[in-house]
Structure formats: structure tokens, C-alpha cells
Amino acid sequence: MKHARPLPNYLLQxxxxxxxxxxxxxxxxxxxxxxxGQRPRAMVISCCDSRVHVTSIFGADSGEFFIHRNIANLVPPYEPDGDHHGTxxxxEYAVTVLKVSHLLVLGHSQCGGVKGCLDMCKGDAPELEVKESFVGRWMDILKPKYDKVADLPDNVAQERALEKEAVLTSLDNLMSFPFVEERVASGELGLHGLWTDIGEGGLQVYDPARGEFLAV
Amino acid sequence: MKHARPLPNYLLQxxxxxxxxxxxxxxxxxxxxxxxGQRPRAMVISCCDSRVHVTSIFGADSGEFFIHRNIANLVPPYEPDGDHHGTxxxxEYAVTVLKVSHLLVLGHSQCGGVKGCLDMCKGDAPELEVKESFVGRWMDILKPKYDKVADLPDNVAQERALEKEAVLTSLDNLMSFPFVEERVASGELGLHGLWTDIGEGGLQVYDPARGEFLAV
Amino acid sequence: MKHARPLPNYLLQxxxxxxxxxxxxxxxxxxxxxxxGQRPRAMVISCCDSRVHVTSIFGADSGEFFIHRNIANLVPPYEPDGDHHGTxxxxEYAVTVLKVSHLLVLGHSQCGGVKGCLDMCKGDAPELEVKESFVGRWMDILKPKYDKVADLPDNVAQERALEKEAVLTSLDNLMSFPFVEERVASGELGLHGLWTDIGEGGLQVYDPARGEFLAV
Amino acid sequence: MKHARPLPNYLLQxxxxxxxxxxxxxxxxxxxxxxxGQRPRAMVISCCDSRVHVTSIFGADSGEFFIHRNIANLVPPYEPDGDHHGTxxxxEYAVTVLKVSHLLVLGHSQCGGVKGCLDMCKGDAPELEVKESFVGRWMDILKPKYDKVADLPDNVAQERALEKEAVLTSLDNLMSFPFVEERVASGELGLHGLWTDIGEGGLQVYDPARGEFLAV
Structure with a gap:
């Protein structure tokens, strides 16, 4: 690995x-x-976005949260095909090895990945439709939800709604993993759907009884 | 999504x-x-481990780092096959859309994923060898490096060495992405290999001239 | 006191x-x-254990419970010998100064102190038998009750039973304090024996008519 | 134990x-x-006072703090004499068995135990001076510090100062326990002196460099 460089000085300091x-x-x-060893109470799946910090929002101590971050906090469906599946x-590690008690999926406003998905669904992002686009293929996970938001009046409303659909998609896909499904059924594992508004610092939690995200 | 639950009260507070x-x-x-919108200077690829917090270590402000976290901070090789590839x-998003200047891969001591890989290579983890093991298939990315550490005197030394090989593997695989390779070549993008010792709070940076990780 | 350190940052936040x-x-x-000033209705004697929170279980407001917590929620017998007796x-303060109406002793499952006592009674914990072991000497208060549980079929049954004997021991010892005894006799003060199951969230209350703890 | 009573109905509900x-x-x-089992990060020694709730102040989750509460958050000096020493x-249990990383002593304003000590030192509380007074004998631990506050202008100033001396006394006495002293010396254990103002919700931390408690 001859390409590695020294650490920028400001980071070193x-x-x-x-x-x-x-x-x-x-x-x-x-x-x-x-x-x-670690013994985290919860796993959090959130976005890579530099503006989202779940440890700050929840005052977490080192060792509290096992955190996976990817584009648009998406969980793909269960596909045990022998390929690499990072998410x-x-x-699997959090649920079967660490045996976390809670699985939180945290979506957020102004999500670039979700916006890309929306653009792609509207035909405005041909660069994401090519087979070689990793972002495009990743956002395919969310694409079927476009129908649910297509009738909303404007782009902003559609983005906010699709961001929340991303959270629900991940929760649904999590339930397709046998080891998640059985622990949810037995009460060993709790699923939680969250969405945060970056500019307002707001937090909404999905309420299955109401079928919507409610501000806390 | 009928399975979502309210947030634990202590987190709400x-x-x-x-x-x-x-x-x-x-x-x-x-x-x-x-x-x-965000305008992060760097992307960081680190582990999901609850004991690793790159924002603490580098005093990062909201908006500074675009952070991907997966098991053992691994980047798979470039495979534009149309499947879902979260990492x-x-x-791709960080380099081609956000145009970050730095790409940091941060490994760490006591990494459970790396330990699993080592166990698997030694034949001590048959549960990771089955096709259905996502952790096992993910750690396949690192498996070829086992040869480099197999002769070390004990398990601890092998783990520490393999954790660092995970960082180098990710850096090597990053170079297999055309959009990374060309920006590294042009000097637009810097790659950095880091490893932190959880218990000691130490930080080592890969030095290509020396071919090893050096404490900063 | 030159050894004091600043507060960890996450606690400050x-x-x-x-x-x-x-x-x-x-x-x-x-x-x-x-x-x-405070005017608590009840005093609670519970264990230091981090998993037992009487204010949560009973939804207590600030100012409601005067709470003493020690290892295994034990009250020693009345010994006015001029030495330091924290419990x-x-x-004394709760009963004679604050004049609380209720005195609750709350035991719990998986109590490390009680387990230590059991080990000591079986000869499996020599480190607790030395004069210098504060935990050992503290658990001496409970030791005479070992006879009551020794015939139970296994360790788990013995631990649960001894945890409840710890509650009864404390209630008995409370009655050896003249200021407790007279207020119980006059009806000014009520004694209550409780035991909670951490994993099940269960609560049992001692019923003197039945001579056993009953689930509420 | 024939004196135990049923639980008050409001608590049952x-x-x-x-x-x-x-x-x-x-x-x-x-x-x-x-x-x-529990794995608390810290032990907290605080007062029985019904107005002091360390878990609220620090947003603690179940399992985070091992909590001992006694009158005036006092730790007596190391006395391995074979008697019962609850504190x-x-x-001993927190440090040698649970191996907590932090030991917090939390004092507070309007502490009745400290006020009693002050009254006793001024000759205004003969009832605390008798051998049979457990509160009096317990507050003897703090009595030597009266000299440090006696010259302060009024009772209120003396109380506040003596409450803080109680915290420092406990920290000093903690250092007289060999198993505390050696872990503080090796860096395994951190001691922290805190004082909270009930009416104002204030928090002060002892700073050894300045030799005083400073608001955070």
C-alpha cells in the first residue's frame, strides 16, 4: 500500500x-x-451524513451503541447468497453475537441518498440508473416506496416522506432476517424507527398504532 | 411496520x-x-464497535466527517455487478458527489470481526464458514491476509497484525475503484491508514516508506 | 484532596x-x-445494585422516598455502642427526625452480596471469611439464615430464598430498634418486605399471615 | 416477621x-x-435525602451506576476490625468485585445530617452527643472539619462549606482503603468530588488545582 499519506496536521493536533x-x-x-469487551445495549443504523451524530443526540457513553452507518440508513432484505453484505x-453480529436489546434505525432530513433516489425515480438522474452506479443500485432498495410519495405536492414534501419510508423499509427488511424476526417475536429485541430534522434538531418516532412518525 | 416500539425513556430524556x-x-x-448541505473535508471508514468514536478522537464538529461504519472497517474490491454494495x-458518494479531500480507514484493537476471521482461518469457527453467515462472508474479504500473520507467535500478536492488515486491505481495495484511483493519482484525494488501541488510547498511522504502522 | 479528577464529559453534557x-x-x-425541607412519606432500604431503581418501579417524585442503599439491603441489629453505624x-434519622410513615425493605434477584454469603456458608469463598473483608463481615448479618435454605435442591433456589431471608432479617433487626418498635406498636410506622425479580420485573410482598412472599 | 404490612395501594398501582x-x-x-450481571461504569456515594437523585441528574440508564446512599454521603476511614461496616x-464490592472505573461522591445543599453535625459542634444538639445517637456517632466522621468552617460569618455559609467538607472527608477516607489507594495510583480508578444545590439545580466539581469546588 504505497499510496497512504501522513495524517493532516490539524487532526494530529x-x-x-x-x-x-x-x-x-x-x-x-x-x-x-x-x-x-463491549456490551452495548443497542445497535443504531444511521446515515453516513456528517451532520448526523447519534451519540451526541442521545448523550451516549463510549461502549453504549454499536453503530452501523451507510447511505440513507438502509437495510437490504435477507439474502444469504454467499456474497459480501456489509449491512x-x-x-447479524449485533443481534446474534452481542445480543443487543434494541435496534434503532435513524433517518434524517436533507438526506442526499434519498434525494438521489427521488431524482432517479423521476427520471432526473440517469447517472444513477447505470449498472455501475453503486449509489443508484443501493438506493434501489428504497425505490419501490416512490409510489407512496409521488402524489405529494412538492419535492420537499416528497423528500421528507421518502426519508421516513427509508426507515420503514429498513425495519421491514430487518424483519426478513430470521434471527431478528424470532427475537422480536420473543420480546428479546425491540425495533425502533426514528427520524431527525437536522436544522430544527427535532426527533420523531414511528408509532405503529397511528401509522406515522410523531414528534417526541 | 407494526413491530416498532417507543423509545426507551432514558434516551428520550x-x-x-x-x-x-x-x-x-x-x-x-x-x-x-x-x-x-454538508461539505465534509474527509470520509472516515471505521468499525461499528461501540468503543470506537472517531469524532471524539479527532474532536470533530458536526459536518466535518462523512462516516461509514461496518464490521472491521473493510472495503470490498470494486465490483460493479448491479447488486447492492453499501460500502x-x-x-462513491463521498468521492464523486461530496468530493472529500481525505479518505481515512481506521482500524482498532480487540476487533471482534477480525478475531472471527482469524478463528475461521484456523478452523475454529465453523459457524462462520457456512454460506448463510453474513459475518463470515464479509470477513472473506480479509481472509487472504491470514498468510501474512500465521507465523506470529501467539493469538494476540496475530489479532493485532490482522487488524492492521484489514486497514491495508481496505486501502488496496479502495485503489481498485476507478474514481478513487484517478483522484489519488491527481492528488485530489489522500488515503490514510490508521489503527487505534482502545485500552491505551494509542494511534498509529501507516507509513508506506517504512511499510509499517507507526505511533504518532 | 489532591486526587480528585474532573467529571467525564458525557456526564457533564x-x-x-x-x-x-x-x-x-x-x-x-x-x-x-x-x-x-424534605417531607418523605417513606424510607426505602434497598441494594446498591445498579439494576435496582426503586424510584422507577414506584414512579417516585423528587422528595417522596428517603433512600438508604447498601449491599444486600441489610439492617444490622440495634447496637448503640458508640461506633459508626451508617445504616x-x-x-434513626428517617424514623425520629423525618417521621416517615412507611419503612420498605426491597430485596432483589441476582444479588451479588447474597450470593457471596451463600458461597461463604458453603466454604466456597475463603476470601470473604478473613477479618479484613468488609463484604464478608457485612454478610455475617445474614449468615445465620443459611440453615433455612441449605436443604433447597440447587444454588438458584437457595439464592432466591436467601435473598428473601435478607429482607426478613432486616425487618426483624429493625424491630430491635426501640424507636422503630414503639412506632410500629402504636401504628405510626408500617414495615413492608418486598422482593423484585430483575429479569421479569416481578414484585413480591411478604405476607405475615401466609409466612411467605406473594406476587402482587 | 409478623409485623410486615401490605403495600400501600398507591404504590401498588x-x-x-x-x-x-x-x-x-x-x-x-x-x-x-x-x-x-451488572457492569456499572461508576459507583456513586450520595445522601439518603429524598431530594437528591443522581440517576436523574446524569440521565443514567439501568445498570450504569452502583449507588450507595447514607446520611451525608460519608465514608468512614478504613477500619478492618471485623465489625459490620456497610459503607x-x-x-469494597464496587472496587474489587465490580472494578468500577469511577468513584463519585455527591454532596448536596440543605443536608440535614451536616446541619446536625454543625449544631452538635456548636453545642446546640445535645441529643446527638449521647452515645446512643446513631446519627450523632455517624456525623462524628465529619466533626473534625468544623474548625475549617467555624469562622464563616453565618450558619448558612457554614452549612454549605461543611457539606463540601463532607465530600472531601469521604474522598480522603476513601484513600485510606488500600484497594482504593493502589487503583487510584495506577490510574485504574478515578475519584470525583461533587456537590449539588437542590433549589438551583447547580452542580459543582472539586478542582484540586484550585483547592475549591467550581460550578460546571
């Missing part, structure tokens, strides 16, 4: 700052986490 | 606390991030 | 969140509690 | 409410805590 302060003050906890591997 | 403090104090920045989609 | 929400919304009640001091 | 809501939503986590037993 910040690392040394963290080491001398936050790490130093909590070294026994980090030591313990290393020696005894499915993360879910 | 913490959320309201975050909203009233951290969010309130930075509301204009969050507003701006929502209105103008490849995240890389 | 959570504190600020609490201050801005729960505290802010109830500021007049806290002000009143500070100005007029007896707490009982 | 609240328990059933908790069971049907909070417990039901988190049953898998409680199940896990029961099956795998010392709790500290």
Missing part, C-alpha cells in the same frame, strides 16, 4: 488533545472496555 | 437535554448545515 | 441537559423542596 | 403502571442485565 484530556480522564474505563453482517 | 443545550447553543450552525455506495 | 429540561420545568418544586443512623 | 410501560418496553434489557463493604 486534535488527537493529542483528546489523548491528554478526555482519554486521560477516562483511561480506566477505556482499559476496562478493552479488557472485558447484514453488522446486523 | 437525554434527547430533550441535548436539544435544550448542545443544539440550542449551535442552532444557527445546524440551520446552516441543513440549508446549505462501495458510501465511498 | 447529560447534567447540562437535565438542568435545561427536567430541572427547568420543575424549578418551583425544587425551590420549594430546598426552602421548606442505623439512616433509620 | 404505580408498580403495575411501571410494569406495563417502562418495563414492558425494555424487557429484553432487564432480561440481559439479570442474565449477564466500607459497598466500596
Amino acid at each position: 486534535r488527537y493529542h488533545g483528546w489523548k491528554a484530556t478526555s482519554f486521560a480522564e477516562n483511561r480506566s474505563w477505556y482499559r476496562k472496555l478493552a479488557d472485558e 447484514s453482517a453488522a446486523v | 437525554r434527547y430533550h437535554g441535548w436539544k435544550a443545550t448542545s443544539f440550542a447553543e449551535n442552532r444557527s450552525w445546524y440551520r446552516k448545515l441543513a440549508d446549505e 462501495s455506495a458510501a465511498v | 447529560r447534567y447540562h441537559g437535565w438542568k435545561a429540561t427536567s430541572f427547568a420545568e420543575n424549578r418551583s418544586w425544587y425551590r420549594k423542596l430546598a426552602d421548606e 442505623s443512623a439512616a433509620v | 404505580r408498580y403495575h403502571g411501571w410494569k406495563a410501560t417502562s418495563f414492558a418496553e425494555n424487557r429484553s434489557w432487564y432480561r440481559k442485565l439479570a442474565d449477564e 466500607s463493604a459497598a466500596v
Whole structure:
């Protein structure tokens, strides 16, 4: 690997700052986490988006959340075909090895992946429709939900609605994994659908009784 | 989606606390991030492990890092076969849409995924060898590197070494993506290989001249 | 005291969140509690165990319960020998100064202190038998009850039974305090024996007529 | 134990409410805590006072804090004399068995125990001076600190100052336990001195460099 470069200096400086302060003050906890292993209460599936930080929103301590982040917080359906499935591997590890009690899917406003999906569904993003587009093929997971939002009056309303459909799609697909389904049925695992508004700092939770996301 | 449940109460309370403090104090920045979109300087690929928080280590602000997290911070090779590839989609989005300047791969000590791979290579984890094991199939990406660590004296040394090989494997595979390769060649994009020791808070950076990870 | 360290940052953030929400919304009640003093209706004696929260189980408001927590929710017998007796001091203050109406002793399943006592009685915990073991000497309070559970078929049954004997021991010892005995006799003070099952969320109350703990 | 009474009805009702809501939503986590045991990050030593709730202030989840509560959050000095020492037993269990990373001592304003100590030191509380007074003998732990506050202008200032001296006394006495001292020296255990103002919801942390408690 001859292409690797040194770390940008500003990151190096910040690392040394963290080491001398936050790490130093909590070294026994980090030591313990290393020696005894992690035991997170929940797995969170959220977006790669740089504006979404589930540990901040929920004041999480190191060791609390097992976090998978991908484009648009999507979980593909159960496909045990022997190929590489990063998201499915993360879910499998959290549920069957770590035995987390909660599985949170956290969607968010202004999601670029969801917007791309919407554009693609409207025929406005031919670059995402080619076979070679990884983003396009990834957003195919969400595409069938376009019908549910197509009649909304404008693009903004459609985006917000499709972002929430992404969360519901992931929850539905999670239930297609046998090890998730059986633990949900037995009460060992709880599924939770969340959506956060970046600009407003709002949080909505899906309520199956009402069939909609409600502000907390 | 009838299986979703309400949020645990302690998380609700913490959320309201975050909203009233951290969010309130930075509301204009969050507003701006929502209105103008994200513009992260770097993408980070790190592990789902609950003990690894790249935003803490590097004191990152909201909006700074586009973060993909999967088991063992692995990037699979370029395979534009039309299937769902979550990691490849995240890389494509970061490099071609967000045009990040840096791509950091951050490995870590005590990685459960890497340990599983090692066990599998030694024949000690038959459950990971079945076709249906998503974790097993995901760790296949790293398996060829077993030869490089097999002669090390003990399990601990082999794990630490294989964790670092995971980082190098990801960097090598990143170079197999045409859009990465050309931007690295032109100098638009820098690749960085990192490894952190959870218990010690240490950080090592891969130095291609020396062919090894060096403590910063 | 040169050894004190700053508070971990995640606790600081959570504190600020609490201050801005729960505290802010109830500021007049806290002000009143500070100005007029506490007036709790009941004292609760429960275990230090991190999984037992009497305020959650009983939806208690700030100011409702005067709570003493020690290993295995034990009350030692009345010994006015001039030494430091933290539990007896707490009982004395609750009964004679605050004049609480109820005294609840709350035991629980999976109690590490009770398990230690059982191990010690069986000769399996020599480290608890040395004079210097504070846990061992504290569990001596419960030791005489081993005879009552020794014939039960297995360790689990013995632990559950000894946990309940710990509650009864505390109630018996409470009656050895003259100021408790006279108020119980006059009807001013009610004693209550409780035991909760952590995993099942169950609650049992001691029924003197039946001579056993009954699920509520 | 013939004196035990049924649970007051309002508590019974609240328990059933908790069971049907909070417990039901988190049953898998409680199940896990029961099956795998507790692994708290910190021990907290706070007062029995009904107005002090460390889990609220710090948004703590079930399983996070091992909590000992006694009058005035006092730790007596190390005295391995074979007698019952409830506080010392709790500290021993937290540090040597649970191996917590942090030990927080949390004092508070309007502390009745500290006020009693002050009254006793001024000769205004003869009832606390008799050998039989458990509260008096317990507060003897703090008595030597009276000299440090005696010159303050009024009772209120003296109370606030003595409440903070109680925290420092506990921290000093904690260091007299060999198993605490050695873990503090090695960095495995961090000590923290805190004081909260009930009416204002304030929090102060002891800063050894400044030799005083500072608002966070």
C-alpha cells in the first residue's frame, strides 16, 4: 500500500488533545472496555451524513451503541447468497453475537441518498440508473416506496416522506432476517424507527398504532 | 411496520437535554448545515464497535466527517455487478458527489470481526464458514491476509497484525475503484491508514516508506 | 484532596441537559423542596445494585422516598455502642427526625452480596471469611439464615430464598430498634418486605399471615 | 416477621403502571442485565435525602451506576476490625468485585445530617452527643472539619462549606482503603468530588488545582 499519506496536521493536533484530556480522564474505563469487551445495549443504523451524530443526540457513553452507518440508513432484505453484505453482517453480529436489546434505525432530513433516489425515480438522474452506479443500485432498495410519495405536492414534501419510508423499509427488511424476526417475536429485541430534522434538531418516532412518525 | 416500539425513556430524556443545550447553543450552525448541505473535508471508514468514536478522537464538529461504519472497517474490491454494495455506495458518494479531500480507514484493537476471521482461518469457527453467515462472508474479504500473520507467535500478536492488515486491505481495495484511483493519482484525494488501541488510547498511522504502522 | 479528577464529559453534557429540561420545568418544586425541607412519606432500604431503581418501579417524585442503599439491603441489629453505624443512623434519622410513615425493605434477584454469603456458608469463598473483608463481615448479618435454605435442591433456589431471608432479617433487626418498635406498636410506622425479580420485573410482598412472599 | 404490612395501594398501582410501560418496553434489557450481571461504569456515594437523585441528574440508564446512599454521603476511614461496616463493604464490592472505573461522591445543599453535625459542634444538639445517637456517632466522621468552617460569618455559609467538607472527608477516607489507594495510583480508578444545590439545580466539581469546588 504505497499510496497512504501522513495524517493532516490539524487532526494530529486534535488527537493529542483528546489523548491528554478526555482519554486521560477516562483511561480506566477505556482499559476496562478493552479488557472485558463491549456490551452495548443497542445497535443504531444511521446515515453516513456528517451532520448526523447519534451519540451526541442521545448523550451516549463510549461502549453504549454499536453503530452501523451507510447511505440513507438502509437495510437490504435477507439474502444469504454467499456474497459480501456489509449491512447484514453488522446486523447479524449485533443481534446474534452481542445480543443487543434494541435496534434503532435513524433517518434524517436533507438526506442526499434519498434525494438521489427521488431524482432517479423521476427520471432526473440517469447517472444513477447505470449498472455501475453503486449509489443508484443501493438506493434501489428504497425505490419501490416512490409510489407512496409521488402524489405529494412538492419535492420537499416528497423528500421528507421518502426519508421516513427509508426507515420503514429498513425495519421491514430487518424483519426478513430470521434471527431478528424470532427475537422480536420473543420480546428479546425491540425495533425502533426514528427520524431527525437536522436544522430544527427535532426527533420523531414511528408509532405503529397511528401509522406515522410523531414528534417526541 | 407494526413491530416498532417507543423509545426507551432514558434516551428520550437525554434527547430533550441535548436539544435544550448542545443544539440550542449551535442552532444557527445546524440551520446552516441543513440549508446549505454538508461539505465534509474527509470520509472516515471505521468499525461499528461501540468503543470506537472517531469524532471524539479527532474532536470533530458536526459536518466535518462523512462516516461509514461496518464490521472491521473493510472495503470490498470494486465490483460493479448491479447488486447492492453499501460500502462501495458510501465511498462513491463521498468521492464523486461530496468530493472529500481525505479518505481515512481506521482500524482498532480487540476487533471482534477480525478475531472471527482469524478463528475461521484456523478452523475454529465453523459457524462462520457456512454460506448463510453474513459475518463470515464479509470477513472473506480479509481472509487472504491470514498468510501474512500465521507465523506470529501467539493469538494476540496475530489479532493485532490482522487488524492492521484489514486497514491495508481496505486501502488496496479502495485503489481498485476507478474514481478513487484517478483522484489519488491527481492528488485530489489522500488515503490514510490508521489503527487505534482502545485500552491505551494509542494511534498509529501507516507509513508506506517504512511499510509499517507507526505511533504518532 | 489532591486526587480528585474532573467529571467525564458525557456526564457533564447529560447534567447540562437535565438542568435545561427536567430541572427547568420543575424549578418551583425544587425551590420549594430546598426552602421548606424534605417531607418523605417513606424510607426505602434497598441494594446498591445498579439494576435496582426503586424510584422507577414506584414512579417516585423528587422528595417522596428517603433512600438508604447498601449491599444486600441489610439492617444490622440495634447496637448503640458508640461506633459508626451508617445504616442505623439512616433509620434513626428517617424514623425520629423525618417521621416517615412507611419503612420498605426491597430485596432483589441476582444479588451479588447474597450470593457471596451463600458461597461463604458453603466454604466456597475463603476470601470473604478473613477479618479484613468488609463484604464478608457485612454478610455475617445474614449468615445465620443459611440453615433455612441449605436443604433447597440447587444454588438458584437457595439464592432466591436467601435473598428473601435478607429482607426478613432486616425487618426483624429493625424491630430491635426501640424507636422503630414503639412506632410500629402504636401504628405510626408500617414495615413492608418486598422482593423484585430483575429479569421479569416481578414484585413480591411478604405476607405475615401466609409466612411467605406473594406476587402482587 | 409478623409485623410486615401490605403495600400501600398507591404504590401498588404505580408498580403495575411501571410494569406495563417502562418495563414492558425494555424487557429484553432487564432480561440481559439479570442474565449477564451488572457492569456499572461508576459507583456513586450520595445522601439518603429524598431530594437528591443522581440517576436523574446524569440521565443514567439501568445498570450504569452502583449507588450507595447514607446520611451525608460519608465514608468512614478504613477500619478492618471485623465489625459490620456497610459503607466500607459497598466500596469494597464496587472496587474489587465490580472494578468500577469511577468513584463519585455527591454532596448536596440543605443536608440535614451536616446541619446536625454543625449544631452538635456548636453545642446546640445535645441529643446527638449521647452515645446512643446513631446519627450523632455517624456525623462524628465529619466533626473534625468544623474548625475549617467555624469562622464563616453565618450558619448558612457554614452549612454549605461543611457539606463540601463532607465530600472531601469521604474522598480522603476513601484513600485510606488500600484497594482504593493502589487503583487510584495506577490510574485504574478515578475519584470525583461533587456537590449539588437542590433549589438551583447547580452542580459543582472539586478542582484540586484550585483547592475549591467550581460550578460546571
